Amino acid sequence: MVHNSQEQESTKRNESLVELKGVAKRFLSGSEELVILNSIDLKLPEKLVTVITGESGCGKTTLLNIIGGLETPSSGSVDVAGYAVQALDEEGLTEYRRRVVGLVFQFHYLLKDFNALENILLPGYMAGLTRAAARERAAHLLDQVGLSARAEHYPTQLSGGERQRIALARALMNDPDIVLADEPTGNLDERNSRAVQDTLFELVRGFGKTLIMVTHDAGIAASGDRRFHLEQGSLYTA
Numbered sequence: 285m286v287h288n289s290q291e292q293e294s295t296k297r298n299e300s301l302v303e304l305k306g307v308a309k310r311f312l313s314g315s316e317e318l319v320i321l322n323s324i325d326l327k328l329p330e331k332l333v334t335v336i337t338g339e340s341g342c343g344k345t346t347l348l349n350i351i352g353g354l355e356t357p358s359s360g361s362v363d364v365a366g367y368a369v370q371a372l373d374e375e376g377l378t379e380y381r382r383r384v385v386g387l388v389f390q391f392h393y394l395l396k397d398f399n400a401l402e403n404i405l406l407p408g409y410m411a412g413l414t415r416a417a418a419r420e421r422a423a424h425l426l427d428q429v430g431l432s433a434r435a436e437h438y439p440t441q442l443s444g445g446e447r448q449r450i451a452l453a454r455a456l457m458n459d460p461d462i463v464l465a466d467e468p469t470g471n472l473d474e475r476n477s478r479a480v481q482d483t484l485f486e487l488v489r490g491f492g493k494t495l496i497m498v499t500h501d502a503g504i505a506a507s508g509d510r511r512f513h514l515e516q517g518s519l520y521t522a
């Protein structure tokens with residue numbers, strides 16, 4: 285097939301949804317400098333599931349937070365969906381986090397005074413959807429994670445696996461380009477862990493999303509399209 289140069293250019297731009305160049309993260313600990321991330325280069329196309337494994341303390345959350353605009357790198361560049369994330373000001377970061385990324389954390393962080401449906405719809409409401417539109421989309425997502433019957437349940441009335449599935453639905457509320465998941469099955473028993481992982485993978489693949497997931501669980505990594513291992517500040521293809 286023959287492309288004109290403009291088409292080639294746009295294909296090239298679309299090739300990497302995420303591109304990290306020389307990303308480093310260092311912390312000062314007393315007079316010593318701790319190098320958590322050394323010089324990470326990473327290019328990811330859209331619509332793939334990437335799993336990054338590594339031992340506790342190796343910097344997985346730090347890396348994910350940098351991609352999600354929750355932490356700033358000490359040096360290097362982070363380009364995601366056309367945003368130069370490391371250079372955004374607070375306002376830019378708020379927009380980036382709201383529009384581009386959906387976050388699923390190790391601990392669900394559901395708001396205890398809101399029921400399941402409300403927890404899912406809140407990010408949409410905050411992004412400017414009308415109450416009715418937010419409710420409709422949240423109800424659809426609740427159905428997608430198989431929990432329509434739990435709409436009125438508060439977080440304390442849900443099982444651990446159910447809470448994580450609500451957190452997945454919440455992450456998808458604003459239709460993000462990319463879902464970032466930090467050990468979303470970390471606190472669950474094996475059966476629930478499997479169910480949440482399956483739901484997560486089905487949802488991101490079904491909605492054509494890009495997923496980056498970090499985990500210490502090498503078993504989960506096998507299901508990813510791309511696999512990396514983080515060790516001593518460097519990222520290796522696994």
Ligand SMILES: Nc1ncnc2c1ncn2[C@@H]1O[C@H](COP(=O)(O)OP(=O)(O)OP(=O)(O)O)[C@@H](O)[C@H]1O
Pocket residue numbers: 311312318320338339340341342343344345346347500
């Ligand atoms: N604000 C901080 N100041 C100093 N050191 C920090 C800070 N945040 C994280 N660290 C250190 O950076 C390292 C990486 O932390 P990180 O949370 O990214 O690890 P992780 O791979 O996600 O671990 P886990 O699997 O246990 O969640 C740890 O050694 C941690 O102590």
Ligand SMILES: [Mg+2]
Pocket residue numbers: 344345346466
């Ligand atoms: Mg972590």
